[in-house]
Every structure is written in structure tokens, then in C-alpha cells.
Amino acid sequence: MLVDATSIPPNRGGVARYISGLLAGLGEVEVSVDVVVKPGDLDWLRTLAPAHRYHAAPAWTARRPARLLWEQLGLPGLLRRVGATRLHSPHYTFPVSRASRTVVTLHDATFFSDPAAHSRLKVAFFRAWTRLARRRAAGTVAPSAATVAELDRLAGRAARPTVVAHLGVDQAVFHVPDADEVAAFRAAHRIAPDEEWIAFLGTVEPRKRVPALIDAHRALRAVDPTATPTLLVAGGLGWDTAAAQELEAAGDRPGEPLRHLGYLPIDELRAFLGGARVVVYPSTAEGFGLPVLEAMASGGDVLTTRRLAIPEVGGDAVTYTEPEADAIRASLATLLASGPDAAAARAERRDRATARAARFTWAACARTHLGVYA
Structure with a gap:
């Protein structure tokens, strides 16, 4: 062969x-x-x-x-x-x-x-x-x-x-990061020790619905900016003109509510995904959905869609939403809820995600x- x-x-x-x-x-x-x-x-x-x-x-x-x-x-x-x-x-x-x-x-x-x-x-x-x-x-x-x-x-x-x-998924690369790895990621990208983030990983192209995610995030911040984590977008700018313009304008400025990190080294991805409060991947069409699997293996709390192949990957270990801004906003608000019950549910989802990812x-x-x- x-x-x-x-x-x-x-x-x-x-x-x-x-x-x-x-x-x-x-x-x-x-x-x-x-x-x-x-x-x-x-x-x-x-x-x-x-x-x-x-x-x-x-x-x-x-x-x-x-x-x-x-x-x-x-x-x-x-x-x-x-x-x-x-x-x-x-x-x-x-x-x-x-x-x-x-x-x-x-x-x-x-x-x-x-x-x-x-x-x-x-x-x-x-x-x-x-x-x-x-x-x-x-x-x-x-x-x-x-x-x-x-x-x-x-x-x-x-x-x-x-x-x-x-x-x-390569478990040697994508596994739950330890505290030191997350701290190193924060330091490398000038993220404050108490600052939480929402992660998106992927090429910015129309089917990934990044503008809808940005709109949902902006709507949440309009209601309660202190309770809405920073949105960090990692990946190359593809051919989604609207998203590219917004991300180029935002740039990568520490302390801002929206940052475009560009390509990340593969060894940083588990800290980026596993250290996030939520990983959002609102794609409308995937042949498989490898970013969803990698986020699961890293212990991410994943919000994605039921479109095409993604449910074969995510099963019952992720949360599903529609790929429109209003639906993403409502789902994010639920996942970002605070309190002991919400924290326990989040920990359970993360455990299910890592267990399911290990099967691939x-x-x-x-x-x-x-x-x-x-």
C-alpha cells in the first residue's frame, strides 16, 4: 500500500x-x-x-x-x-x-x-x-x-x-489539561487569572456560523457583561466575509470581549478547549466534526448542533442548539448559569465527554x- x-x-x-x-x-x-x-x-x-x-x-x-x-x-x-x-x-x-x-x-x-x-x-x-x-x-x-x-x-x-x-483522537495530545497547562496558556495569551472564556476552534467559513456566535455573545454581554466570558476564536480566516471583517476589526487585544487568536500550536489546544467555560461549534454541515471530538477529549463542555455527522460524535455527551444567534444565546445562557447544581451538571457533561471521546x-x-x- x-x-x-x-x-x-x-x-x-x-x-x-x-x-x-x-x-x-x-x-x-x-x-x-x-x-x-x-x-x-x-x-x-x-x-x-x-x-x-x-x-x-x-x-x-x-x-x-x-x-x-x-x-x-x-x-x-x-x-x-x-x-x-x-x-x-x-x-x-x-x-x-x-x-x-x-x-x-x-x-x-x-x-x-x-x-x-x-x-x-x-x-x-x-x-x-x-x-x-x-x-x-x-x-x-x-x-x-x-x-x-x-x-x-x-x-x-x-x-x-x-x-x-x-x-x-490522539489522547496524547487531546486530554484534560492540568492546572499548569491552563496557566501557561493564560500567560502566553495574556488572559487574566480570573478571566473565563468561551472557545471556538475551526476555520472561519460560512457553515461554521461564527457571525451568529458573535451576535449571541454580544447579546449576552448586553444583558450582563460581567457574567459573560470573553469569546476567543482560534483558527484561520476562511471565506466568511462578514466574520472575517468582524474578527479582523477585533484583533487580538487582551481585555476585549472578542479576540481572534489565529492559529494555535497543537500543544496549546487542550488547554484552550479544556480550560474554556464552554466550547461552541455551531456548524451546519460536518462530514465528521473533529473539533467536537477534540474538545470532548480535552474535557470541554461542548455546545454544538445536531446537523449531519455531529450527533455520531457527540452522542449524549454534548449540548445541542440550532445554529441561529437567538438559539445559541439561549443555550449559552443555560450553560453559563452559576450555582452548585449548574456546576455539578457541567462536571457530569465533561465526564461523559471524555468517556465517549475515548471510544474514537x-x-x-x-x-x-x-x-x-x-
Whole structure:
């Protein structure tokens, strides 16, 4: 098996978490594969998943158009040279000439179900590759039953069933932070010792409903500013113009009610999520919802939605709301309530969250992929 890891993005978020987690999981179950990766990601990925044989792609594949061209013209030759009989393409696209030997991962169906959440170019591009993979690939994998159902409903006939492989969470990275870790996070981001925060983690794009979260937070502060924690938004600014303008105007100014922290190092995320009073993720469309799982594993008190795959992840360990500002405001007000009963309920939710998150492992994800590979 050759795994094509050249689709890892520069920020090493998103699909990078899936690729590195899957490779680590394969190592846990004592399976070694060949992996091709861009030179800039080689040492990083080898450190995270050392069990495999790594090959460097040409340096010019760092540019996306060039990478997609190399995928069609250069990757088949590498497949021959390493003697692999199967290829895993983990992010929609794959070499068409080797389709009958390729397993393709389809991460979500939002290009069909929620096209307004993406640019027109991305919708056209990913719809075409999704349909092609379902017709031509040796096998396809998706991270949730909800995604498979949406693909079956919207993406046309598939040659063979798409297999569900729930993602995992790295418990070495995402676990309940200790007091020292939370204190270090506070110091690094100039958060006062007695200051609480509400956390959002993710790329700021339309389906994440960040403007609705900001409006809900502003409404709560208008009623009682002293009882409403600071809203900390972590992640890159995507293509949600309204949210981007608001977050750019807010900046990252300590003491202000809204702060945009930008990308956080992965080792800070458990303190950011587990140290928050509430973690809010009001997304309308998720192929899986990895930020929800990571927040749960970190002991976060999570407020999210029942849309698509999220209930497969959150189960009864999170609180659900609708993705509109009024609903988010009302749900947040409930979760932010004070008193011994509220504190006990919050502790119970956090315990349920960590217990449920422990069931999602990369080793289990890897075993499911091995079945598809076979």
C-alpha cells in the first residue's frame, strides 16, 4: 500500500490530522506502508508516524496546481517503483489511470448538500472528483454514516458501497489539561487569572456560523457583561466575509470581549478547549466534526448542533442548539448559569465527554481502512 500524503495543507490542519492520525493508527496495529509526502512535511510526518517507509515528492508539488498534475503523471510511476499494488488517495482526487487500484477518502458531502458554503470553483471541482471516485475507484471511505447517506442521496450511483471509518483522537495530545497547562496558556495569551472564556476552534467559513456566535455573545454581554466570558476564536480566516471583517476589526487585544487568536500550536489546544467555560461549534454541515471530538477529549463542555455527522460524535455527551444567534444565546445562557447544581451538571457533561471521546481511536480507524485496502 502506498499512501499519498501530498495533500497535507501548509497549516497542517484539516486533512493533515486525518492523514497523520491514520498513519499513527496503522503503526499501532503493526502495519507498515509506503508514504509519499512533500519534502517540507517529511520530518514532521515521520516523527508522528515512524513505522512507515517515506518517499519525498518533487519539491514543486508544494504548489497545488503542480501537485494535482504530478498526481496524474508522476504518482503512477512511484506506485510502480515501490512495488505497491494499492494506492490510498486520502483527499478526493486520485490518478485516474490507477482508479481500479485506488482507495479514495471522501470527507463530506457539503459540496452537494450545502453549496453556498463553498466557492463555485470548489463546488464544481469536488463534485466532479467525488462522482468519479464513486464510479471508478476500487473503494471509497467516509468518516461518518451521515456523510455516506448524503453521498448516496445526492452524488449519484456508486459502483460499490462507501465504508464508514470514524476518525480518532490522539489522547496524547487531546486530554484534560492540568492546572499548569491552563496557566501557561493564560500567560502566553495574556488572559487574566480570573478571566473565563468561551472557545471556538475551526476555520472561519460560512457553515461554521461564527457571525451568529458573535451576535449571541454580544447579546449576552448586553444583558450582563460581567457574567459573560470573553469569546476567543482560534483558527484561520476562511471565506466568511462578514466574520472575517468582524474578527479582523477585533484583533487580538487582551481585555476585549472578542479576540481572534489565529492559529494555535497543537500543544496549546487542550488547554484552550479544556480550560474554556464552554466550547461552541455551531456548524451546519460536518462530514465528521473533529473539533467536537477534540474538545470532548480535552474535557470541554461542548455546545454544538445536531446537523449531519455531529450527533455520531457527540452522542449524549454534548449540548445541542440550532445554529441561529437567538438559539445559541439561549443555550449559552443555560450553560453559563452559576450555582452548585449548574456546576455539578457541567462536571457530569465533561465526564461523559471524555468517556465517549475515548471510544474514537486511530487504531480502530486504521483497522477499518485495512479492511477496505484488502
